[in-house]
Amino acid sequence: MRLSKFHLATVKEVPADAEIASHQLMLRAGMIRKLASGLYTWTPLGLRVMRKVENVVREEMVRAGAVEMLMPSVQPRELWEETGRWEKFGGQLLKMKDRKEQDYCYGPTHEEVVTDFARNELKSYKQLPLNVFQIQTKFRDEIRPRFGVMRAREFLMKDAYSFHLTPESLGETYDVMYTAYSRIFTRLGLAFRAVDADTGAIGGSASHEFQVLADAGEDALAFSDASPYAANIEKAEALAPATERPAPTAALTRVDTPTQRTIEEVSAFLGVPATQVVKTILVRGREGLVALCVRGDHEINEVKVAHLPEMPDESELASEADILAATGARPGFIGPVGLPESIPVIVDRSAAVLADFVCGGNQDGTHFTGANWQRDARITRVADIRKVVDGDASPDGKGTIRLGRGIEVGHIFQLGQKYAEAMGAGVLDDQGKMRTMYMGCYGIGVSRIVAAAIEQSHDEAGIVWPEAMAPWRVAVCMINPKNDAAVSEAAESLYQALSQAGIDTLLDDRGLRPGPMFADMELIGIPHRVVVSSRGLEAGTFEYRARTDAEARNVTREELFALLG
């Protein structure tokens, strides 16, 4: 592409409402323009990137055996009534009436339409499994559209739906989709994790979110540095330490800690590391108080606590009065030693392997040193009740947990029979019996991926595209071409040669001075920049710089092709 024939429009000023890097950079690079709240025009530059994403998604869906189709974006109310979602979907559903006063919505998703298609189209188990997908514009009427195309109202989505006779078949296709999604995000050059989004209610591996790792992400994640393991931070499992609990060596000793209540205070006062202290929290359980014990450097995870059999759905801290009544001490001095039998003691896995530890004395102004489980303190149950921390062992046994944030760009889901049952979508099995189908659905936010990639990869100068998403892989820039025919000829010839070698190349023939020209190429994130200058031509070299290089260097034509090959 010759840039003079392309509408590139980088800008300096960015509206104040562009809060995050990707939004700012997409506006500055001229990839998108705002039409109205949550509605964006994709300029030629922006669309070029989005199409690259779209094509990778399509190729991998086809490779995975899905077939592409296209359903209407405008959907009749009747179908949404069948699933009850006409009301339940809420304000995000953009509703409209046609000229005959019939109700429709702009499809935010297509479960109803595809299930209607399937119940008309599929008659026999022999037609199953079937996995169909589309790449289509969707609309969700967000209350507060923001962050540019990251949370736009109109967006491009790949949505796939699979139909099955059995849950096993659904599981197989789900796994195929999991693999396809992993290939897609890998090919796009994104650091990502598939996060188990299982609600626990259904059981099994019913849902995964694919998250692109980026600081601006909305979701807090825990992930392994050496494996695909990832989870929402609230759900990440904290493994039991690999070590056994040592045998007691110290005697239980009550010590005075007159004003020391927090772990930091106690541990500094007694000269004991926080990892050797047991922190005890009393909460209201289903039947009276429950004691939760974690290591001094750990935090209670309320989501995990809520899943304990002793706990109601919403856990609540015990009041100071309750604590005083039950233990005789105030918060800050509570410990597992000598607690009333009626209080279950739930000990976190990491706290359970401590010996000779420090804990509250259940008497104001005192703690115990040399405390030991079993000998001095009951354990009702050992459980995972703490938040994971950076440096924990990964629950899959591979690598170390890192904490970070993620942007959800994909979601795969085992829907089971929910929609098929509501809408009566069944097929005849090999016995001639009508059976409700099982369904899966698999979404990818195509337009959102563009923004997520920028969040993950940018610097002060602009976007740093992964090669697969770059609008062009290579930019050929010419210095002073108007006054130097040799330069423009050499640049043109290089551009032609690169293009013919199948390398997606941009020729910057706008005749800008080097400064603004280079700034544009960096802003729009072209991975490889080649400069053609008269000085270089004399030396028989081009100046080359990868977007991520600190310095440019001179290379011969052969070296350049080898670099880009």
Place this chain on the structure above:
Amino acid sequence: MRLSKFHLATVKEVPADAEIASHQLMLRAGMIRKLASGLYTWTPLGLRVMRKVENVVREEMVRAGAVEMLMPSVQPRELWEETGRWEKFGGQLLKMKDRKEQDYCYGPTHEEVVTDFARNELKSYKQLPLNVFQIQTKFRDEIRPRFGVMRAREFLMKDAYSFHLTPESLGETYDVMYTAYSRIFTRLGLAFRAVDADTGAIGGSASHEFQVLADAGEDALAFSDASPYAANIEKAEALAPATERPAPTAALTRVDTPTQRTIEEVSAFLGVPATQVVKTILVRGREGLVALCVRGDHEINEVKVAHLPEMPDESELASEADILAATGARPGFIGPVGLPESIPVIVDRSAAVLADFVCGGNQDGTHFTGANWQRDARITRVADIRKVVDGDASPDGKGTIRLGRGIEVGHIFQLGQKYAEAMGAGVLDDQGKMRTMYMGCYGIGVSRIVAAAIEQSHDEAGIVWPEAMAPWRVAVCMINPKNDAAVSEAAESLYQALSQAGIDTLLDDRGLRPGPMFADMELIGIPHRVVVSSRGLEAGTFEYRARTDAEARNVTREELFALLG
């Protein structure tokens, strides 16, 4: 593609509301499924065809220098108010309110949005000309959606918009688009014509419709059999005959035609061909009656008559009383000889070259024979006032006029400054002066092309795709593969070899009997069918049949590849 992995669903029953061949065949072939009135799901088979069309359109637009972008489908009312089209567009505009009670519409076209984009984006004449396009889902709330995707409410359209400093620049891009459109429809294998749709009011070549020739078309066309010439039948010019008017040889003679009033009656009664009779019609002009004379075998063209300077905008036949008062005779016996001087005599070009002709006697029950212009009858003006007929010379001098019907699949339009002026879209010229831009718009109905192609090319067995639009070029069918491993292996091997040769091939591995299998392949219109059977394998041949062949024939593998290469 292996057909067993593809959701092909041909059907026998077609809903009664499918009135035309393309609608019926798209349903029978399983290309589309109706979701609601004017809303269709494109099945994998249908989408495959539509994508082929889309890709050709995109390639040729890019080749022609247009750059692709993507504007929102949901558009704010404010922009439509600026051009006055929020009201003027009428009921086809699907309006909606978002959760904040703001008004939007589902874009039926994008002049407002693109002009808004241009006025924000374009500042200098140096950025012009710019030609942008998108391929996008549109919505028009048709009063009576019908004919399947031919007149659906939701449809896929390619719309392009160009911006210019001068009308000359607009004209140049218009010509480029004309050529690009011609290439697109030629590549798609369609018989089409570009029809001058100039209203005459603006002047110049301001608008062309691209029409696919098909009997089911809504528009009556006249087109050359030997050139690209075409026009709406009402506007097609009838040339003057190449011959000069012969000199008179007969004497003007009044003959009795007591009950013969029509051309057929007079010509039979007098034994003179209709081509030697002049038919005279009296109409109300701006100032009194006007006589229109055409050859007996021709018809008056009211559109052309309405453009005569003597005529008001709406022409009207003279009443019998008026005719009698002016001529002394009743309709059926009127002729140009001896008409009052106050009545202008407008003579069609073909009638004007007649000599020794027959015409009405302006006296009930009589006609003249041997009548001649000038000698016997005044000519106020010779003009083109008749309808063209099949067999006329083409107005461009090349070939012969044929009459037929067309389906509009593309429209190119010089908008001039209409939208740019209404919305204040200007750029600075080289003098630093603000100038309103000139615009062109260029649409193609991508989904409609699919239906139009079927209307143009089908038979009793089903669709007959042009190669460029076929879902697959070749179908490899196997006979009795389950009981004959050699057949399935040979078919598989042939399928692989064809695919590797870059030939888009379908392997029908469903295991159907030959009858239903062949019927499906004919219905879905695959251009080339290859049958692998044990008998053929023994003979070292495959059975080959082009979709348009009457009979199948046996070919060797080499012959087959040569055929398909």
